Amino acid sequence: MQPFEPVYNKNSRILILGSLPSVKSRENGFYYGHPQNRFWRMLAGVYEAEIPQTVSQKKEFLYQCNIALWDVIESCEIKGSSDSSIREVVVADIHAVLGQAPIERIFANGKTAQRLYNKYAKEKTGREIIELPSTSPANAAYSLEKLIQKWAIIRG
Structure with missing residues (x-):
């Protein structure tokens, strides 16, 4: 079900994990592809950069x-894009990234990613995850500016 490979290279120091790509992301062919998801705008704000538009620019x-960017879930049963409907989880092999990149810190894009990581992956990786507010449009409690402030922690 996970349509995307992890994005990382030998210099990746930070791993950001989501739960699973949304229907819109799958349709658009890359992580955080829903036009209302603020992930790419937030990241550009944190790094004071232009917002990447194409998949190659984003990578x-x-x-x-x-x-590094990936998701906690390799496959599951889900209704649409509703995280609350996630069942029958098969966790992604996060060790694949941790074994090939010098990851120093792992961050969760939202509570669901953190909960799933702690439930299914933490024991295998032995690594803590830091939860950050979800960039999903469903997280209306956070403005883009507030997301940028909270996510600035990833810069070290």
């Missing part, structure tokens, strides 16, 4: 910022 931006 290059991640590489420049030493960020």
